[in-house]
Amino acid sequence: MPEQTFIVNGERVTVDVEDDVRLLWVLRDLLGITGPKYGCGINVCKACTSHINGKAFNPCAVPVGSIGSEDEVTTIEGLPGEVTEQQRGANGLHPMQEAWLERDVVQCGYCQPGQIMAAVALVNRVKAEGRQVTSADLDTIRNICRCGTYTRIREAITDGASRM
Amino acid sequence: MNSVPTDPREREPFETSATPVPYAVDRRRFVGYVIGGATLVAAADLVLADPPPANAEIPTLPQPAELYDLNDMLTDAARPTANLITVTINEDGTASFELPRAEVGQGITTSTAMLIAEELDLPVDRVRVTLAPARPELLFNQLTGGSNTTISTYTPIRVAAAVARVTLLDAAAIVLGDTVAGLVAKGGVITARNGSSVTYGELAVKAAGSAGSRAVEVELKTEAEFSVIGTPTNRIDALAAVTGQKDYTTDVAVPDALPTMVCRAPTLNGTPVSVRNQAQVEAMPGVTHVAQVSTGVAVRAATFGQCIDAVRALDVAWKAGPVAGESDATILRKVRSAQLPMPKLPDTPLAQTVSGDFTFWFRSNSAMDTNSAIADVRPDGATIWSGLKSPIVAQQQIALKLGMSPDKVKVNVVTAGGSFGRRLFFDAALEAAEISQKMGAPVKLMWHRADDARVGRTHPLGTCRVQATVSGTNVLAFNQSLTCVETDFRHGLGEIITAAAADLPGGVGNLGFAETIFALTQEVPYDFGAVTQTLVETDDRFNTGSMRNIYSPDVRVASELVVDKLAAKMRMDPYQFRRKFQRNERLLTVLDTVAQAGEWGRSMPTGTAQGIAIHKEYKGVSACLVEIDTRPATTGRQIRDAVTGPRVTRVTFAIDVGLAINPRGLEAQMQGGINDGIALALTSSLHLRDGHFLEASWDNYFYTRQWNTPPDVRVIVVPSEEKVPGGAGEAGVAATFAAVACAYARATGTMPTQFPINHDQLSFEPKSFVPPVPESPTNGLDLIS
Numbered sequence: 001m002p003e004q005t006f007i008v009n010g011e012r013v014t015v016d017v018e019d020d021v022r023l024l025w026v027l028r029d030l031l032g033i034t035g036p037k038y039g040c041g042i043n044v045c046k047a048c049t050s051h052i053n054g055k056a057f058n059p060c061a062v063p064v065g066s067i068g069s070e071d072e073v074t075t076i077e078g079l080p081g082e083v084t085e086q087q088r089g090a091n092g093l094h095p096m097q098e099a100w101l102e103r104d105v106v107q108c109g110y111c112q113p114g115q116i117m118a119a120v121a122l123v124n125r126v127k128a129e130g131r132q133v134t135s136a137d138l139d140t141i142r143n144i145c146r147c148g149t150y151t152r153i154r155e156a157i158t159d160g161a162s163r164m
Numbered sequence: 165m166n167s168v169p170t171d172p173r174e175r176e177p178f179e180t181s182a183t184p185v186p187y188a189v190d191r192r193r194f195v196g197y198v199i200g201g202a203t204l205v206a207a208a209d210l211v212l213a214d215p216p217p218a219n220a221e222i223p224t225l226p227q228p229a230e231l232y233d234l235n236d237m238l239t240d241a242a243r244p245t246a247n248l249i250t251v252t253i254n255e256d257g258t259a260s261f262e263l264p265r266a267e268v269g270q271g272i273t274t275s276t277a278m279l280i281a282e283e284l285d286l287p288v289d290r291v292r293v294t295l296a297p298a299r300p301e302l303l304f305n306q307l308t309g310g311s312n313t314t315i316s317t318y319t320p321i322r323v324a325a326a327v328a329r330v331t332l333l334d335a336a337a338i339v340l341g342d343t344v345a346g347l348v349a350k351g352g353v354i355t356a357r358n359g360s361s362v363t364y365g366e367l368a369v370k371a372a373g374s375a376g377s378r379a380v381e382v383e384l385k386t387e388a389e390f391s392v393i394g395t396p397t398n399r400i401d402a403l404a405a406v407t408g409q410k411d412y413t414t415d416v417a418v419p420d421a422l423p424t425m426v427c428r429a430p431t432l433n434g435t436p437v438s439v440r441n442q443a444q445v446e447a448m449p450g451v452t453h454v455a456q457v458s459t460g461v462a463v464r465a466a467t468f469g470q471c472i473d474a475v476r477a478l479d480v481a482w483k484a485g486p487v488a489g490e491s492d493a494t495i496l497r498k499v500r501s502a503q504l505p506m507p508k509l510p511d512t513p514l515a516q517t518v519s520g521d522f523t524f525w526f527r528s529n530s531a532m533d534t535n536s537a538i539a540d541v542r543p544d545g546a547t548i549w550s551g552l553k554s555p556i557v558a559q560q561q562i563a564l565k566l567g568m569s570p571d572k573v574k575v576n577v578v579t580a581g582g583s584f585g586r587r588l589f590f591d592a593a594l595e596a597a598e599i600s601q602k603m604g605a606p607v608k609l610m611w612h613r614a615d616d617a618r619v620g621r622t623h624p625l626g627t628c629r630v631q632a633t634v635s636g637t638n639v640l641a642f643n644q645s646l647t648c649v650e651t652d653f654r655h656g657l658g659e660i661i662t663a664a665a666a667d668l669p670g671g672v673g674n675l676g677f678a679e680t681i682f683a684l685t686q687e688v689p690y691d692f693g694a695v696t697q698t699l700v701e702t703d704d705r706f707n708t709g710s711m712r713n714i715y716s717p718d719v720r721v722a723s724e725l726v727v728d729k730l731a732a733k734m735r736m737d738p739y740q741f742r743r744k745f746q747r748n749e750r751l752l753t754v755l756d757t758v759a760q761a762g763e764w765g766r767s768m769p770t771g772t773a774q775g776i777a778i779h780k781e782y783k784g785v786s787a788c789l790v791e792i793d794t795r796p797a798t799t800g801r802q803i804r805d806a807v808t809g810p811r812v813t814r815v816t817f818a819i820d821v822g823l824a825i826n827p828r829g830l831e832a833q834m835q836g837g838i839n840d841g842i843a844l845a846l847t848s849s850l851h852l853r854d855g856h857f858l859e860a861s862w863d864n865y866f867y868t869r870q871w872n873t874p875p876d877v878r879v880i881v882v883p884s885e886e887k888v889p890g891g892a893g894e895a896g897v898a899a900t901f902a903a904v905a906c907a908y909a910r911a912t913g914t915m916p917t918q919f920p921i922n923h924d925q926l927s928f929e930p931k932s933f934v935p936p937v938p939e940s941p942t943n944g945l946d947l948i949s
Contacts, residue, residue, distance in 0.1 A: 022940050023944075025467035028468075034415040041940055042941055043943075043947065044805070052945070057945065058947070060940065060941075061947070062944035066942075066945060076407065100406045101398065104828055104832065107582075108532065108583075109404075110581025111532050112405050140870070142870075143870075144862050146530075146532045147269050148868060150873035
């Protein structure tokens with residue numbers, strides 16, 4: 001079996017698995033990193049949203065063989081590592097996670113790691129464009145939440161953006 | 165005896181019998197127990213629930229749900245079961261409690277921790293609430309449904325915590341050399357008058373009971389003394405959730421329980437006849453087992469990705485399912501033909517009849533966390549892990565399936581990623597047990613999204629007809645008849661009803677259980693003269709179940725649309741009409757609250773409108789005022805793989821839930837219910853074609869998304885005169901659905917006759933049925949953002 005080597009949450013990992021197994025299953029089933037969730041397996045629900053080299057992506061739609069050995073994958077577990085210690089909040093977490101806690105966004109929680117990873121990428125993208133997050137930006141988020149926590153998600157992203 | 169009432173007004177003689185029966189001394193004084201253990205274990209019996217209060221408001225012609233509702237029945241069914249719930253004080257100063265209910269996102273672990281924290285004078289974050297495994301001795305008292313958890317556990321949980329507190333105080337009095345009256349308990353520390361103190365953790369062993377149990381009388385705090393109950397509190401599981409540490413069934417690590425999926429038939433509930441390429445699939449990378457089971461062909465592999473590949477590769481001969489060839493249209497025809505005739509009502513210049521006839525299509529209660537279960541079945545016993553709202557029935561049914569006695573089957577309840585009614589059933593647990601037994605290996609079964617949407621349980625298709633007779637400015641009669649495909653209640657609610665039915669008032673005890681649920685939940689909350697509501701159920705071939713709020717959303721939509729018609733007939737404003745015919749003070753308050761806060765009657769551009777509706781259930785009342793935008797610029801928004809359509813732009817929602825344990829959690833439940841109501845009105849349904857539902861993912865089944873959700877949502881928790889809590893989990897759906905329907909009708913000038921309004925337009929390209937699950941994409945790196 002081929003060896004797959006890449007970086008997850010700051011640590012280099014090597015896994016023996018076929019090239020075509022999607023990264024989500026390598027993370028969840030083989031590495032035991034269960035923060036990214038399965039919600040559809042076809043890049044629709046976005047529950048598995050994670051970061052690759054700082055940008056949002058969905059590991060359910062990426063064969064592990066297409067990940068390079070220097071690619072840095074970040075899941076919700078490693079999100080605080082994307083900011084400096086000074087930028088982390090009262091719980092030692094990324095400012096977006098802290099905003100999420102303060103706004104008590106979570107209901108069942110299943111989609112929330114993906115929501116937070118998508119929110120961080122959205123805010124980074126908007127900030128790179130030199131502007132503030134708008135209601136129209138929030139309307140573009142595709143991550144589904146069947147508990148319907150959208151109202152608090154919108155509040156938390158606006159709050160989190162101001163902390164980032 | 166540790167009876168220590170501290171309030172002199174309450175110091176009345178109290179004697180306990182040699183074998184005390186747990187009971188309420190009065191509304192605030194109860195008897196609980198200290199049980200023998202390594203540390204302090206305090207207990208209470210669920211028999212302690214308050215008796216149903218005498219109804220305050222007696223309308224002229226009371227409907228069954230007003231006098232005795234579903235929650236009274238669920239609470240009464242729990243009453244005769246002599247069983248204990250226990251609060252344990254640990255040496256680290258925390259308190260722990262195993263909740264015999266399922267947390268599925270509704271926030272009951274948090275509200276339970278608050279109840280314990282309140283009576284124990286311990287911070288909420290020092291209370292550990294976990295989910296109890298199936299406890300057969302609890303009989304009917306381990307069912308999470310009907311928004312009943314807080315209603316039925318409010319008193320017993322507080323009694324157990326109060327017993328712990330009293331016992332800790334007694335132990336502290338000895339340690340600190342003071343009297344109990346001189347001690348102050350705060351934040352898990354007990355301080356004496358001389359300033360010396362001892363922590364709950366230090367007392368945990370000293371306060372422990374010896375073998376056997378002893379009765380303790382306690383006095384619960386008054387509402388005026390509450391400092392935790394009623395205070396907005398963040399969820400106790402939020403930190404775990406936002407860091408990816410909150411575990412759902414598929415996150416639980418059980419040795420050797422490898423990923424497992426099932427290949428299913430191309431028609432609903434079709435069954436496998438034979439596998440034509442078993443050896444070939446067994447040889448695929450990662451695959452360990454392929455086994456034909458009753459529901460399909462199961463595959464076990466090193467990863468779920470390899471399971472998906474194997475399911476897609478399987479070549480199976482199928483026997484068609486029971487609805488092969490059927491479609492929405494044929495099922496609707498069957499439902500229509502089962503409709504009871506409506507009474508002939510007068511239509512003269514003096515007494516006119518207003519009517520409505522509405523169709524509600526199949527809808528899905530599929531949660532984000534698909535049906536899943538871990539099963540480790542051995543020859544001498546089995547262990548199951550799953551998100552289960554009726555674990556005792558699950559245990560009995562699994563034992564039956566495996567040919568074991570129930571005591572050989574251990575059923576663990578895992579936190580679930582949503583329920584919406586779906587986890588009342590245990591489809592995955594039963595299937596996983598069968599697969600594990602057949603394969604002789606532990607399995608972690610996960611349903612593919614396509615199966616969860618197509619084969620998972622649905623809210624039944626139905627019609628709802630309404631007729632109302634008007635004379636001048638009075639409504640003389642209001643008849644409503646719901647006819648639908650059967651709702652499956654075989655998860656054990658039926659057993660509760662069997663136990664409680666004989667005592668039901670109003671002669672409903674001899675009705676079937678669907679009729680009973682209907683009768684106990686439905687009412688027309690207006691003074692409309694002679695009111696009748698009937699239910700006919702007709703077709704048992706579908707996988708159905710209670711979906712959040714069961715019958716109420718459809719029934720209330722039909723009612724409120726006709727209420728708007730009645731208002732128009734009398735040339736009255738819809739809000740003023742609802743006020744005029746309102747007989748319940750609490751409903752009047754929430755109605756006025758939304759009208760004022762939501763600016764009812766404000767000027768709106770053409771193509772936009774407000775809608776207003778009310779609902780009464782779960783011992784609470786609610787009202788919703790929405791604004792909708794149906795203008796072309798909004799409905800014409802283009803978003804890939806999405807339904808845009810009309811947008812609800814503003815929602816004002818008021819609820820009087822009775823005593824709100826956690827107003828922040830209550831607000832969250834209403835916000836979620838609002839999004840459910842919008843989806844039911846505008847976007848989400850299942851389409852049955854040629855014997856199968858077409859929807860296979862979230863780009864087919866259009867639940868509310870960010871581009872649909874209202875940018876402006878305000879939930880108002882109205883201060884309540886009620887002293888006891890009501891139910892929260894489902895209370896937000898019905899009034900919202902109805903208000904959106906009314907607003908849409910007013911904005912477009914046309915009253916919709918089917919829901920969701922977009923059902924006739926198929927907004928996606930259906931995915932394949934053979935293979936039954938879609939291929940995993942490979943282009944994820946082209947779509948980074």
